[in-house]
Amino acid sequence: MNIREYMKHHTVLLDGGMGTYLQSRGLGAGELPETWNLTHPEIIEDIQTQYFEAGANVVNTNTFGASVLKFSEEELEKTVAAAIAIARRAAAKAKGDQAKFVALDIGPTGRLLRPLGDLDFEDAVAVFAKTVQLGVKYGADLIFIETMNDSYETKAALLAAKENSDLPVFVSNAYGADGKLMTGATPAAMVAMLEGMGADAIGANCSFGPDKLAPVVEELLAHASVPVLLKPNAGLPRFENGKTVYDITPDDFCAHVRTAVENGVRLAGGCCGTTPAHIALLADALADRAPRKILPKQETVISSYTHAVYFGARPLLIGERINPTGKKRLKQALIEGDMDYILKEGIGQEEAGAKILDVNVGLPEINEAEMLCRAVCELQAVTALPLQIDTADPAAMAGALRRYNGKALVNSVNGKPESMHAVFPLVKKYGGTVIALTLDENGIPADAAGRVAIAKRILAVAKNYGIDKKDIVFDPLAMTVSADPHAAQTTLEALDAIGKELGCHTSLGVSNISFGLPHREIITATFFAAALERGLSAAIMNPYSLDMMKTYRAHAALHGLDANCTDYIAFCETLTDAPAATAAPARKAADAAMTTLREAIIKGRREYAAELTRTLLTEKAGLAIIEEEIIPALDTVGRGFEEKTVYLPQLLISAEAAGAAFEVIRAQAATAQADTPRKETVVIATVLGDIHDIGKNIVRLLLENYGYRVVDLGRDVAPETVLAAVLRERAPLVGLSALMTTTVPAMAETVRLLHEKAPFCRVMVGGAVLTEAYAAEMGADKYAADAMDAVRYAEALQ
Amino acid sequence: MTGEILLFDGTALPPPCEKEILRYSAAGGDTEETKALLRRCLAALPHDTFCYRVCTAELPLRAVTQEVTDLGFAVWKSRDLARYLAGCERILLFAATVGTGIDRLVLRHGRTSPATALLYSAIGTERVEALCDAFCKKMAERYENNTLKPRFSPGYGDLPLSVQADVFRVLGCAQKIGLTLGAGGLMSPTKSVTAIVAIK
Structure with missing residues (x-):
């Protein structure tokens, strides 16, 4: 029987700890547990037989750390093949007639992904893909991704599983004491992302005992429409009389897990510190327990790497400022590749009250797919707001959705068959909530009924792609009222009908309504108020517009969305000069x-x-x-x-x-279309392997202050990338930064490559570990002791 | 993976010390503007910025010669470490991290306000040092019959940073406290410390 079928009707019993149990069987400190598949297969088989005999339905292979980061490809294949064969033998020989499944266990890489660490997202996908392919080849029944403490790495693992197999995939995260992943995601955010990507079960493991994980489980159950799994530790490990002990007794462990199952958990087992004894007790406690029915939650939700944002609770403000249409300064920034300007717009809108940021970088002068992907990644490094990926180019959309850390808002699809055909498969694969415009090949219907009819058609086609109604938000299109006096009324009627007849959420780009009129904000804000009154769920708008924010704050206060009018009062305090003065x-x-x-x-x-x-x-x-x-x-x-x-x-x-x-x-x-005078171009970067960039940013700031055009390649930059930028820009000067002794060789290599292939370019180096002598040894043209020294050198070259 | 995990909540640590932070940010004769900016940074720190975690294990020393320390799971070459461990039979090995929150803040401000990023980075350094102090104090209480020497980290003296790979493997830092080691030997989260404490 397939596990997908089995879990529809049963509570699934999972296994217990492996790594910690192996220590009691002689695994030495610092020894990789996976090596025992080859050196001590009989012990692994014995442990797994014990788990099956204790009643477990699913036993994980001993492959938690089995990846090409720790093993050669050849070793990895042998290890995974042996691990699956051992688990299969255990399943065959174990007493007990319960359904038995072998899960390919996949743990974290042990590296942190960019921007917080140095592992690239695609490299992480490739690492997981290798292990998944072996799991498929040697016949695992399902894939069990577990103990992930970073949402981005979790996404990489799930993506690799989906792209390389059709097996069911369970995904389980390790939550911290604050109920979040180490990199910040809440359980609700993880549900949004993982369900969107098609995980078969979602849950929590490791971390703590089942008692401390209860709030996490509660949040998972509140939002998940797929089965929730729980595999906690036997408490926290403590060192006592020369031995590691766990602080929860098997009986207490069992009682807590049983409560979780009563509350709706459908798959349960244990992690560190648990043994076959725990699982046997759990099997008894859960015997004859009919699984609780899982209700579909019907939440329209998007997420970032920290939190989920729901449509419907209160109107959502989507900041529209990262869109070059009609914005000369942003256009200039995009053409120059000046990412900082875009990041400032992102942070500024967040501070002004936006809850979602629209990201549109479409310009004929630039490679949109490349820029959109970069903008999404860089924005996610500086803001925790979810993003709305806004592009008409399906390739750009695919690239950005793939790299997005969370469940994105996708802008947009429309009623044209080719649009739906291009966008829906991407939403299905990467997850996402999509904005659907009520227009089709015949244009925008003049009346509300026509727009609602298109909306219905879009829903029907989406269903064929396996996309639920809850993942579609309709934009009934605000048209210019100066061109058609009924434009606003038509939009509002369509808005109303979509909400009431179809039960769907809505979004509007509100400012279009006032195009061509003087004092546009008066019209826009009044229209915004009317749309909010008709139940508008989200608005793409300018959060810097005082009139719009006044309308929004007042609406929230008048509709019971602002307890004690706290937000309104705080907003009013920013309206006067009084606070600055006092x-x-x-x-x-x-x-x-x-x-x-x-x-x-x-x-x-x-x-x-x-x-x-x-x-x-x-x-x-x-x-x-x-x-x-x-x-x-x-x-x-x-x-x-x-x-x-x-x-x-x-x-x-x-x-x-x-x-x-x-x-x-x-x-x-x-x-004024005038050029600010600029001096030469300087390319700067922190070298490969180094993610410290404070020093580099300081040099950049000062160089810019002195009028240089700085091309900042960021952190952890490969020598070839530096060279390519220097050749492209014909830059006469490069600045390289390194903070760690371990990354100095990468710096030396970059200097060597530049001198060989770009002899016209001078190279200055700096960073905490460098000295004048070190710099001379690697052949750098200049050792910059500090940022001012770097500026003085650049000035001297002029 | 041997050993244990210790979680510290913020109240177990002294509040951030302005003087130390300014020292870490290379602010010598700090100006009023610097102090004002630091106060704004501290006031704006989200309450959940730090997540203080330590994993540790007590390990026996197999042998210590003048140059080489044999820890059982690894053999390290370092005269300075050997000198530090002279006469000891056991060590505490630990890894401490304050989490990714402060790295996020440094990233957020790094591109738009390097001054703010510099100060946040210094706040992170001060916090992880405070965490190490709190941990060592707690261990001193636990080992009241012994003397614990001041901590010694990879990278000190002639103990190479490359031993970090052994430290991470034996402590299981990634799984236990979410601390990872990058390809270039960098720790992420960056505000983290690994160290040895000799038990005398």
């Missing part, structure tokens, strides 16, 4: 006393420096401001730093104030 009177007074931009930069007053620059721009040219105010200020601070009267944080604070002034000048130049 909270920081000294600051205000100090600002007022500083009359020049130069002083504001030296003192590091970021906002004030920007404000002064705006004023100065009405009197003189950007270039003059740079030369007369910004550069002299930076020189003053830089000299102080060199003379050790100014320290690093202060240098940076001043540099950031200068950066704020520059940004004002740059924005004005973008609008």
